[in-house]
Amino acid sequence: MTRGMQQMTRSLLALVLVVLISTTLFAAGVSESGAGPTKITLTIAGRDGAYGDSLQLAADEYQKLHPEVSFEILKLSGASLFEKTVIDLRSKTGTYDLILIDDPNAPQYQEVGWLADLGAMYTKKGLSVDADFIKPALDLGRYPYNEKGKLYALPFAGNVELFAYRTDLFAKYGFGEPATWTELLEAVKVIDAKEPGVDGVVFRGTKGNPIVTAFMPIFWAFGGKVLDDSGRVTINSEAGLKSLKYFLEMSKYAPEGTVMYQSAQVRDALYAGTAAVAPEVWPGWIGDLENPSVSHVVGKVKVTKHPGEVVKSSPMIGAWLIAIPESSKQKDAAFDFLLHLTGSEMQLAMSDAYGLPPSRSSVYEVESQRQKYPWYDAQHDALLNSVARPRSVKWKEIEDILGGVLQVALMGNISAESALASVEKSINEVLK
Amino acid sequence: MQRNSAFRRNSFYYILITPAVLLMVWLTVYPVLDVLVLSFYDYNYITDVRKFAGLKNFQQILSSELFRDSFVNTLIFSLAATLIEVGLGLALALAFDGEFFGKRHFMTVVIFPMMLSTMVVSAVWKTLYHQDIGLLNSILKQLSLKPVGWLIDPSRALSSIIIVDIWQWTPFTFIMLQASLQSIPREIFEAAQIDGARYPQIVFRITIPILLGQILLIAMLRTIDTFKLFGKVYALTQGGPGNATETLSTFIYREGFSYFNLGRAATASLLTLVIVSLISLFYIKKLVQEEGPNG
Numbered sequence: 001m002t003r004g005m006q007q008m009t010r011s012l013l014a015l016v017l018v019v020l021i022s023t024t025l026f027a028a029g030v031s032e033s034g035a036g037p038t039k040i041t042l043t044i045a046g047r048d049g050a051y052g053d054s055l056q057l058a059a060d061e062y063q064k065l066h067p068e069v070s071f072e073i074l075k076l077s078g079a080s081l082f083e084k085t086v087i088d089l090r091s092k093t094g095t096y097d098l099i100l101i102d103d104p105n106a107p108q109y110q111e112v113g114w115l116a117d118l119g120a121m122y123t124k125k126g127l128s129v130d131a132d133f134i135k136p137a138l139d140l141g142r143y144p145y146n147e148k149g150k151l152y153a154l155p156f157a158g159n160v161e162l163f164a165y166r167t168d169l170f171a172k173y174g175f176g177e178p179a180t181w182t183e184l185l186e187a188v189k190v191i192d193a194k195e196p197g198v199d200g201v202v203f204r205g206t207k208g209n210p211i212v213t214a215f216m217p218i219f220w221a222f223g224g225k226v227l228d229d230s231g232r233v234t235i236n237s238e239a240g241l242k243s244l245k246y247f248l249e250m251s252k253y254a255p256e257g258t259v260m261y262q263s264a265q266v267r268d269a270l271y272a273g274t275a276a277v278a279p280e281v282w283p284g285w286i287g288d289l290e291n292p293s294v295s296h297v298v299g300k301v302k303v304t305k306h307p308g309e310v311v312k313s314s315p316m317i318g319a320w321l322i323a324i325p326e327s328s329k330q331k332d333a334a335f336d337f338l339l340h341l342t343g344s345e346m347q348l349a350m351s352d353a354y355g356l357p358p359s360r361s362s363v364y365e366v367e368s369q370r371q372k373y374p375w376y377d378a379q380h381d382a383l384l385n386s387v388a389r390p391r392s393v394k395w396k397e398i399e400d401i402l403g404g405v406l407q408v409a410l411m412g413n414i415s416a417e418s419a420l421a422s423v424e425k426s427i428n429e430v431l432k
Numbered sequence: 433m434q435r436n437s438a439f440r441r442n443s444f445y446y447i448l449i450t451p452a453v454l455l456m457v458w459l460t461v462y463p464v465l466d467v468l469v470l471s472f473y474d475y476n477y478i479t480d481v482r483k484f485a486g487l488k489n490f491q492q493i494l495s496s497e498l499f500r501d502s503f504v505n506t507l508i509f510s511l512a513a514t515l516i517e518v519g520l521g522l523a524l525a526l527a528f529d530g531e532f533f534g535k536r537h538f539m540t541v542v543i544f545p546m547m548l549s550t551m552v553v554s555a556v557w558k559t560l561y562h563q564d565i566g567l568l569n570s571i572l573k574q575l576s577l578k579p580v581g582w583l584i585d586p587s588r589a590l591s592s593i594i595i596v597d598i599w600q601w602t603p604f605t606f607i608m609l610q611a612s613l614q615s616i617p618r619e620i621f622e623a624a625q626i627d628g629a630r631y632p633q634i635v636f637r638i639t640i641p642i643l644l645g646q647i648l649l650i651a652m653l654r655t656i657d658t659f660k661l662f663g664k665v666y667a668l669t670q671g672g673p674g675n676a677t678e679t680l681s682t683f684i685y686r687e688g689f690s691y692f693n694l695g696r697a698a699t700a701s702l703l704t705l706v707i708v709s710l711i712s713l714f715y716i717k718k719l720v721q722e723e724g725p726n727g
Contacts, residue, residue: 083689086478108478207672257563259673260584393478397691404498408674411586 040333041070045085045099048075050284051157051320054350055100058341061349065340069333078102085325089114094327097334101153101321103140103388104395109323110143111393115152116324121335122151132344132360134158136386137319145391153321154342155359160382161217161316162375163306164270164278164286166297169195177302181221181309184277185250191276192253200253202275205261207407212399213316214280215406217306218250219243220314220387226398226427227390233431235402236424239310244409244416250279251410259410273297279306282318283357283379290374303375305382317386319359394430401426464705470698477692489699499700501675502683503707505590509679510658513597518651520598521605522643526635529613539607546603554667557596558583561668583669586676593664593677601657605650612646613639645722652715659708680704 046055052075059071076084082105088095089109101109109115118141122128129138129151137158142149165184169191170176178184192200204210219226222243228234251258255269267285269275273296281303288294289301305313322341324334340346347363350356352372357379358364364380373379389395402423409419439446474485493499528538545553560567561582569579582592616639624634640647662681665671671678680700688697 079690086692090477090480112479206670207674208670257581257584260563260669400686400690404675407672411674413674 039068039070040330041072042097042330042334042337043072043074043095045074045076045081045088045096047081047100047320048077050354050356051075051100053354054157054356055341057350057353058346059337061346062337062340066336069337085109089325089327092327094325094329096325097328097330098338099323099325100156101323103317103319103321104399106140106153106321107143107145107391107395108393110152114326116326116328116331116335117150117152118154118324118335118338119151121324121331125335127339129154132362133342134359134361134380134383136317136383136388137359140317140319140388141321141323145388153323154338155319156322156342157320158357158359158379158383159283159318159320160357160379160386161213161306161318162281162283162286162303162379162382163217163315164281164301164303166191166198166273166276166300167302168300169198169276177304178307180307181218181246184279184307185246188250188253188277195276197274199255199269199275201250201277201279202254202266202269203251203258203261203278203280204263204266205251205254205258205407205410208400208403210262210403211406211410212403213318215243215247215402216316216387216389217279217314218247218309220316221306221309221311222246223310226402227392231392231431233424233427235427236420240420241416244406244420247406248409248416259407270301271295271297273300283355283373283375286375287355287373304378305385313382313385314387315382315385317383317388392431397430398427401430467698467701467705470695471702473695475693475695475698477694482695485695489696490703493696493699493703498675498678499680499683502678502680505675505677506659506661506679506681509590509594509597509661510655512591512594513601513658514651514654516594516598517602517605517654518647520602521609521650522640522647524602524606525609525613526639528610543603543607545600548600550600550663551667553596553600554664557592557599558668561592584673586673589669589673589676593661593668596664596668597658597661601654605654608650609643609646612643616642645719648715648719648722652712652719655711655715656708659704659711 042059044055044059046052052073055073055075059073063069063071074081074084081100082102085096085099085101086108089099119129133155137155138151139145139147139149141151141153141155143152165178165187170178170187173187173190173194175183175187175190178187188200191198203214205214219240223239224237224243225234225239234240255261255275257265263282263285266275266278266280270278270281270285271289271294286303289303290298292298305315307313322338324331324338328334342359344360344362347356347358347360348366348369351358351363351369355373358369361380363369364376370376390398392398405414405419405423405426408414409416414422471489472484472486473482474488475482528535532538559565563569563579563581563584566582568582572579581588583589620638620642621634624638629637660681661679662685665677665679665682666685669677671682681704684697684700684704687693687700
């Protein structure tokens with residue numbers, strides 16, 4: 001081959017390479033042409049279980065009205081949802097158009113400006129947030145966490161911690177519905193001693209979130225606070241000590257192995273009738289309580305809000321919020337779906353189909369739902385009187401510290417005084 | 433002069449392997465250097481705030497009771513699981529050496545546990561270990577013995593996880609050592625038998641010395657793998673009860689993916705890397721000694 005021909009061959013090869021690369025690079029940008037509305041796909045990072053099924057239902061209904069919109073719904077575990085959404089929102093890739101957020105995690109997303117301002121989106125559409133949303137649940141989506149805070153998320157599931165007890169056993173031993181934790185403990189002691197095969201109480205003792213969730217309604221009812229309004233650590237107080245001593249006393253009437261109990265064990269004990277009281281139940285656990293094919297305690301368990309003590313009943317709210325990432329490239333379409341998802345019609349449908357706890361008051365007043373879920377009045381009442389966990393970006397670490405020490409105290413390896421002192425010290429380190 | 437001409441002769445091959453070497457360096461050395469640098473910073477991934485912290489992360493982690501418990505638990509788990517798996521694997525290899533009826537089917541069944549994913553294995557054992565309805569406690573109750581808190585007793589939880597790992601990975605050591613045994617010329621054993629050697633003498637004076645290199649290699653691989661314990665703890669105990677089953681991996685995971693404190697997670701990762709490297713160096717030294725000057 002002559003030098004000239006070599007040169008020509010090289011130039012030709014280079015040209016072919018450039019054309020190939022250009023075609024590959026720009027091929028993705030070629031849009032389908034055609035008449036009709038633009039097809040879009042909304043990607044939702046959601047939860048698994050009933051939450052995921054509810055999202056799917058809402059998506060399917062929305063698609064009937066808007067066939068040009070399709071959905072990709074990721075149904076993830078709580079931990080996986082948090083990890084994936086943090087990584088995506090931090091990198092601003094805009095993968096997700098809507099995300100579900102566990103309410104204690106909301107401050108972390110809100111503080112760094114990862115979420116779209118829903119208040120502004122409402123205004124842009126000439127709409128306003130309606131008063132049917134249950135206020136404590138709605139407020140969780142505000143940042144700062146006060147009346148004037150901007151709205152960054154809406155409540156998707158009005159999840160709230162409830163209290164369940166065996167009405168038949170309480171009546172048998174001469175006890176009425178406990179108004180205070182002190183009254184409750186009296187009943188627990190008697191039933192545990194006298195009723196064969198029944199433990200006085202059952203709760204989650206696994207360290208971290210499970211045991212903290214079991215403890216907090218007691219802690220708050222005794223007047224305890226983890227952090228005061230200025231963010232100072234106040235857990236190691238007289239109220240805190242009384243509540244922890246109460247908790248440890250109550251735990252003496254719990255089954256062996258409570259230190260490792262998760263929701264499955266609590267649910268099993270409740271349904272099997274081997275526990276008189278479950279001071280922590282969530283709506284997702286009690287869907288089949290009146291189902292005779294699953295429950296041995298049909299008509300014998302009352303689900304209500306927690307007793308009070310020094311302070312009135314303090315059920316812990318655990319709402320799941322739905323938000324639009326600021327990095328979403330389809331915010332308007334996402335907002336339209338958001339309104340549909342949190343509207344009263346869909347909230348009723350999701351409640352009816354999957355027992356999703358509604359976040360709107362009107363749904364709790366629908367007779368069919370009150371028949372199907374006899375605890376709905378109590379659930380609504382609990383939501384209206386609920387207490388949120390401290391709105392701190394460090395709540396995860398605080399909860400793990402508290403949960404670890406609570407479990408050690410539950411095992412009897414540390415006194416209540418030492419436990420609270422240890423927790424106070426560790427939380428101060430984290431907040432430094 | 434000779435070196436230059438050798439380099440020139442081989443330069444074409446050096447050029448050919450350079451891309452692969454660069455890729456390997458980028459994929460292995462660079463991340464380690466990045467982690468090393470990050471360990472000196474207070475860095476939260478969510479807020480993207482990065483502050484130079486000097487040795488603060490190291491001080492905090494080394495003085496943390498949770499980290500110390502995690503390290504001790506990991507060490508105990510690694511040592512116990514490795515020793516038992518290698519010992520048991522060797523015993524099984526010796527017991528099932530040679531041909532026997534149904535050997536192929538037997539080998540297929542034996543390797544089942546290691547083919548299952550960690551999550552499946554953990555789910556199965558979680559049921560077996562259940563305090564009230566688990567098979568193990570049911571058997572104990574049948575024998576009028578007290579049920580055991582396999583996963584709820586802080587003094588037993590780590591041992592219970594060790595048992596699960598042994599069940600899953602002894603087949604690995606077994607088949608590796610079995611293959612090594614098969615490669616030993618039979619004439620050596622025949623000669624020993626002719627000389628009047630008894631079976632224990634053959635095992636301890638001939639078989640094990642010949643296999644020592646492979647035994648050390650398998651032990652090193654199992655040590656490195658057991659040091660990374662995470663899945664079984666995550667599925668079975670979540671690190672509890674208390675800190676009884678916390679491990680270095682769960683500690684790093686919590687710092688890195690729960691709290692997104694990447695500085696602290698990097699520090700813990702670096703400390704773990706150093707420990708594992710020291711252990712690996714010990715094995716490699718032994719292996720090199722075992723191979724002798726002729727390799």
